[in-house]
Amino acid sequence: MADMPTQELDELWGRFHTVVNMTSRELSEWLRTRSAGQETEELPDQAGTENGRRVLEILGKRRVDLTDDDVRVMRKVVDTVTSERGADLEPTAGQPNWRHRLMTLGHDPLKPVGS
Template identity: 65%
Template sequence: MSDALELDALWEDFHRVVNMTSAELAAWLRMRDADEETEPLPEEAGSPTGQHVLAILQKRRTDLTDDDVRVMRKVVDTVTAEADLENEPETVTTPEDTRRRHRLMTLGHDPLKP
């Protein structure tokens, strides 16, 4: 990270695109990984990136690691590329919309949330 201003901007961008709370994201990750018979342990639910986003949401800016910063950049880039941030909340009308929404929710962004 080159400087504090760059980190501040990334922190702001990350928290702008990640519009789910840590509780909402944790519940989503558990639900995504649950099946009819079992539910994963909370700390084992979801993708590694989803778990990392959850961990970042529970940190203070001063506690970020280089790996956190890398994941934050990846999440901001992915959500910005895949979501229509200007026109949210949006509607889900097709299976592809649902798949895209679920993919974004794994990163902490729910396009149906205002």
């Protein structure tokens, strides 16, 4: 288990699952889609960015199974999404590149939070 106070871990866990508004299946499909080329397609477990694959792994874990590295990734995702979106996270259309980059971290800016 990650080496941090339980309350702090609980808060991070909740915030992470708020900003990551894509399901594991949606994120997995997105990572495979983004990695597919015209002539080749990466293996499913190698598709997408390293951070995207790590988010997908974390989504499949229980809170008690988190490692210190998981916590680092969770903080990075929360910080990135929050800095790019602000605190309200209301559905927002933006440039496709911006949306696609956030989707690689499990956050779809067009999707309401909590859905």
